[in-house]
């Protein structure tokens with residue numbers, strides 16, 4: 001079921017550890033398909049609440065960071081934590097963190113209350129877009145900045161690398177980019193020497209693709225798969241039952257899952273006020289073997305009518321939903337397994353879904369790891385580049401123009417999640433990508449002056465001779481930009497020569513000009529094929 005909400009995808013995360021003097025809580029660890037307190041090994045079931053006022057659509061289109069990170073508002077935390085405790089809350093989910101602001105006070109208050117945080121890594125204007133999916137330097141910087149800001153807090157339970165990104169059979173390719181983000185954030189956490197904090201994905205509950213999504217994110221190597229699965233589920237409406245609601249079927253779906261699964265959002269509001277009778281099922285014997293609890297959507301009352309409380313300034317009023325959730329939670333007493341007594345029986349990652357009309361993302365290879373060094377080495381090495389004063393709109397339009405003129409010039413920046421072919425420069429900023437395609441086109445045209453112009457948007461430069469680590473990176477990317485760059489990612493460190501040689505030659509060039517029927521799985525940088533075609537027609541007319 002799809003939710004009607006102000007903003008389809010908002011998420012967050014947080015963590016806390018306030019230097020000296022702060023009392024750390026016991027971190028939550030994962031064993032098999034369950035969560036446990038690290039020290040005493042008691043099983044941990046998520047009694048969560050989604051805790052963030054919605055970002056409005058206006059905020060998103062404004063392109064600003066207008067969203068409110070509730071974990072940077074100590075007065076709000078102080079106001080709300082006692083109410084969260086009345087609901088037996090032990091997890092809050094925050095959808096959009098502000099990494100540059102101070103989280104220490106809220107994180108400490110939450111820790112003192114025994115409350116953990118699951119934070120989404122994206123924010124409304126910096127997330128993997130399901131229509132034009134990318135995994136690039138800018139998103140990598142955003143995601144890692146959230147991890148850096150929260151990793152020290154021991155009451156951070158985990159991060160979500162995406163929320164309902166693929167939400168229809170028409171945008172399944174986007175999941176490849178989310179999974180690349182999962183892979184890179186897991187490796188970032190390890191490389192930085194942070195505590196082992198899980199990285200998961202929160203899916204919607206779409207009958208057409210739920211099986212593939214469940215399998216895709218758990219398949220392949222441990223380095224690539226998620227650490228836990230979140231399902232945003234709104235199947236239990238009114239006073240339903242385990243069978244009638246669909247919960248029984250969903251529980252069957254996950255019976256063999258080898259990692260923790262929980263409801264990353266629940267609480268259908270089709271029948272109001274909500275009675276939350278599903279709480280007894282979720283924490284009862286039919287479900288606790290498979291599910292690790294869930295997160296009620298949501299704390300704040302807004303126009304979508306999912307709130308538990310109404311907040312005005314410093315005052316909070318409980319809504320009827322609050323009262324019923326509170327009494328249901330008080331009655332929920334799952335039986336707890338101790339970690340030492342638990343031997344996981346599901347020990348295999350899922351099999352990867354078949355790629356076909358219903359699922360358009362191959363599990364391997366995934367999109368490349370962003371790499372800022374690669375992109376700056378590349379732009380220095382070019383003989384024809386984009387002028388630096390172009391507007392974002394012009395950059396986008398001109399990429400469309402060049403890719404319309406020559407598909408091969410664009411191979412280095414294009415992505416195809418269905419074939420698993422990704423240009424090495426698909427991770428670069430749009431302006432860098434434009435420079436790459438300008439230069440590739442110029443070379444294809446035998447370096448004619450007129451081929452490096454584009455009405456004054458392109459200009460020639462003296463290409464710097466690449467040496468050392470730059471040369472190694474560029475060798476890996478190959479002359480057409482479709483090689484596999486294996487040197488370290490966007491952290492600024494460039495690994496030594498792991499030269500895998502030049503790109504495989506003989507790219508299969510599809511006649512782009514004849515390709516009006518291109519699959520939606522094809523992306524050229526930020527621009528969808530239809531935008532490219534518009535650009536092309538504009539230039540030809």
Ligand SMILES: *[C@@H]1O[C@H](CO)[C@@H](O)[C@H](O)[C@H]1NC(C)=O
Pocket residue numbers: 026037040041042
């Ligand atoms: C284990 O620790 C957690 C938090 O530190 C606590 O809530 C729980 O009651 C403990 N379990 C037991 C069996 O004492």
Ligand SMILES: *[C@@H]1O[C@H](CO)[C@@H](O)[C@H](O)[C@H]1NC(C)=O
Pocket residue numbers: 058059062064066
């Ligand atoms: C959009 O941005 C402008 C300029 O920063 C600001 O004045 C305005 O309030 C913002 N709109 C919303 C809805 O936040």
Ligand SMILES: *[C@@H]1O[C@H](CO)[C@@H](O)[C@H](O)[C@H]1NC(C)=O
Pocket residue numbers: 148149150152
């Ligand atoms: C996290 O802890 C490390 C080591 O104590 C410290 O260097 C770093 O600044 C801390 N980060 C934050 C965001 O507090």
Ligand SMILES: *[C@@H]1O[C@H](CO)[C@@H](O)[C@H](O)[C@H]1NC(C)=O
Pocket residue numbers: 168169170
């Ligand atoms: C969802 O996917 C189906 C099948 O690909 C397609 O027919 C439909 O138009 C898509 N819906 C939206 C809203 O994109």
Ligand SMILES: *[C@@H]1O[C@H](CO)[C@@H](O)[C@H](O)[C@H]1NC(C)=O
Pocket residue numbers: 387389390391
């Ligand atoms: C960019 O700079 C060039 C000079 O290098 C100038 O001719 C052009 O008008 C500028 N374009 C914009 C959009 O400012």
Ligand SMILES: *[C@@H]1O[C@H](CO)[C@@H](O)[C@H](O)[C@H]1NC(C)=O
Pocket residue numbers: 416417418419420510518519521522
């Ligand atoms: C993307 O890859 C798929 C599978 O190989 C292929 O069918 C499709 O034509 C490709 N798209 C383009 C534009 O090359």
